[in-house]
Amino acid sequence: xxxxxxxxxxxxxxxxxxxxxxxSDVALIQVYNxxxxxxxxxxxxxxxxxxLNQLESADLYxxxxxxxxxxxxxxxxxxxxxxxxxxxxxxRMDLLKNHKRQGVFYPLQTFSKARKLSFQKIPVCLESNNxxxxxxxxxxxxxxxxxIYFIDSIQRQQIHTAAVFVNNFVNxxxxxxxxxxxxxxxxxxxxxxxxxxxxxxxxxxxxxEAQTGPARxxxxxxxxxxxxxxxDNHKEIYKLLSQSIAHTYGKxx
Amino acid sequence: xxxxxxxxxxxxxxxxxxxxxxxSDVALIQVYNxxxxxxxxxxxxxxxxxxLNQLESADLYxxxxxxxxxxxxxxxxxxxxxxxxxxxxxxRMDLLKNHKRQGVFYPLQTFSKARKLSFQKIPVCLESNNxxxxxxxxxxxxxxxxxIYFIDSIQRQQIHTAAVFVNNFVNxxxxxxxxxxxxxxxxxxxxxxxxxxxxxxxxxxxxxEAQTGPARxxxxxxxxxxxxxxxDNHKEIYKLLSQSIAHTYGKxx
Numbered sequence: 001x002x003x004x005x006x007x008x009x010x011x012x013x014x015x016x017x018x019x020x021x022x023x024s025d026v027a028l029i030q031v032y033n034x035x036x037x038x039x040x041x042x043x044x045x046x047x048x049x050x051x052l053n054q055l056e057s058a059d060l061y062x063x064x065x066x067x068x069x070x071x072x073x074x075x076x077x078x079x080x081x082x083x084x085x086x087x088x089x090x091x092r093m094d095l096l097k098n099h100k101r102q103g104v105f106y107p108l109q110t111f112s113k114a115r116k117l118s119f120q121k122i123p124v125c126l127e128s129n130n131x132x133x134x135x136x137x138x139x140x141x142x143x144x145x146x147x148i149y150f151i152d153s154i155q156r157q158q159i160h161t162a163a164v165f166v167n168n169f170v171n172x173x174x175x176x177x178x179x180x181x182x183x184x185x186x187x188x189x190x191x192x193x194x195x196x197x198x199x200x201x202x203x204x205x206x207x208x209e210a211q212t213g214p215a216r217x218x219x220x221x222x223x224x225x226x227x228x229x230x231x232d233n234h235k236e237i238y239k240l241l242s243q244s245i246a247h248t249y250g251k252x253x
Numbered sequence: 254x255x256x257x258x259x260x261x262x263x264x265x266x267x268x269x270x271x272x273x274x275x276x277s278d279v280a281l282i283q284v285y286n287x288x289x290x291x292x293x294x295x296x297x298x299x300x301x302x303x304x305l306n307q308l309e310s311a312d313l314y315x316x317x318x319x320x321x322x323x324x325x326x327x328x329x330x331x332x333x334x335x336x337x338x339x340x341x342x343x344x345r346m347d348l349l350k351n352h353k354r355q356g357v358f359y360p361l362q363t364f365s366k367a368r369k370l371s372f373q374k375i376p377v378c379l380e381s382n383n384x385x386x387x388x389x390x391x392x393x394x395x396x397x398x399x400x401i402y403f404i405d406s407i408q409r410q411q412i413h414t415a416a417v418f419v420n421n422f423v424n425x426x427x428x429x430x431x432x433x434x435x436x437x438x439x440x441x442x443x444x445x446x447x448x449x450x451x452x453x454x455x456x457x458x459x460x461x462e463a464q465t466g467p468a469r470x471x472x473x474x475x476x477x478x479x480x481x482x483x484x485d486n487h488k489e490i491y492k493l494l495s496q497s498i499a500h501t502y503g504k505x506x
Contacts, residue, residue: 090478108443109447169498198423
């Protein structure tokens with residue numbers, strides 16, 4: 001049985017707590033958050049606290065707070081013989097340097113409290129500064145997910161950057177398309193089947209092959225039509241992405 | 254029974270032919286393409302031809318060829334009493350001006366021959382220069398899809414532009430994320446669950462609300478970390494999209 005204390009009450013911690021409570025061979029013995037409100041829903045299932053000097057003794061402390069708060073929380077964990085990990089995609093493991101046994105447990109997904117997620121399908125990126133702890137993390141990870149990766153801090157940084165393209169930027173393009181529709185009294189839902197098929201296709205065939213459209217064809221006439229109806233901000237994005245696509249396929253615009 | 258001649262052998266025509274052959278109240282009596290090879294698979298189910306002077310007499314001619322070829326094909330259709338439509342998102346209806354009865358039948362989806370698609374779920378944008386023909390188009394459209402919209406040439410241009418953001422640009426971001434992973438010996442599949450959830454979320458809640466990430470938070474430290482590891486081309490895209498996100502949420506970078 002791995003005894004775990006989870007620190008955090010944000011979106012990742014919310015889903016992680018739920019998964020850990022369901023896992024066999026894992027005992028989530030306490031959840032800390034600076035405000036109790038965000039973790040109050042857990043009080044029937046585990047101990048909750050907002051006091052860092054009242055942390056239970058555990059095998060593993062999982063710090064799942066915003067990047068800027070990780071180092072500070074890490075310093076407040078006085079049990080220095082246990083393994084301490086964070087869940088961030090962009091923070092180096094050695095930020096936890098006040099602990100001899102460090103690690104990272106980074107679930108690669110976009111989390112919001114309102115969305116149900118099966119942790120089983122979430123890729124978890126593991127790292128530790130020693131092999132034994134990596135095995136401990138692997139055991140924990142396999143108890144909640146089927147998709148485990150061993151990833152060092154440098155690779156994790158790359159993955160986090162790629163994730164920004166796939167999530168943050170894609171979502172922003174969705175927002176832009178919605179605002180184009182709404183500006184012209186068109187229901188944005190008209191684009192939903194296209195959105196779905198675009199993503200389903202990319203899961204099946206490499207995006208490089210799936211690419212279509214005026215920029216790939218070098219179809220300047222259509223591109224100019226589109227540019228003529230876009231706002232300045234959207235025009236800039238349209239131009240840059242079209243140039244990047246054209247460049248990828250050896251076309252000139 | 255609506256007698257239809259389909260002109261074209263590309264990806265849209267390929268899927269449209271299949272759907273029309275299955276539809277009740279529709280007889281696809283002939284398919285034309287300049288090369289027979291692309292339509293040879295249809296010869297057991299309908300007449301095929303590569304000669305524009307041998308077109309059958311029909312109620313409706315559907316021109317489903319590349320944008321630049323539409324006007325030329327339209328002129329070659331000598332039966333000027335029938336309805337003639339094209340299937341393009343970005344070409345105005347009045348390009349068919351040599352025909353008195355004009356229309357547009359624009360299926361809003363990304364088509365490739367290798368992907369199976371249910372036409373039932375594809376939004377079809379209809380337009381005509383007279384109400385009676387719009388009703389004819391609606392009848393045809395309802396026989397193959399459940400998702401019908403009446404859209405004029407100006408709105409269609411907007412939709413087509415929005416579709417470029419949702420399909421071409423999103424796919425290109427997928428390609429960029431794949432190339433970041435491959436450059437650093439990371440399996441691109443690690444991003445697949447994120448890609449899926451990003452899209453599924455956007456189908457449920459407005460993208461404006463779903464937005465997360467460093468640009469939305471105004472988290473310059475993380476943004477700089479990401480920029481430091483990107484190639485120049487990707488850096489430019491990262492910067493511009495981050496600025497656009499920050500701007501959308503009143504943040505400064």
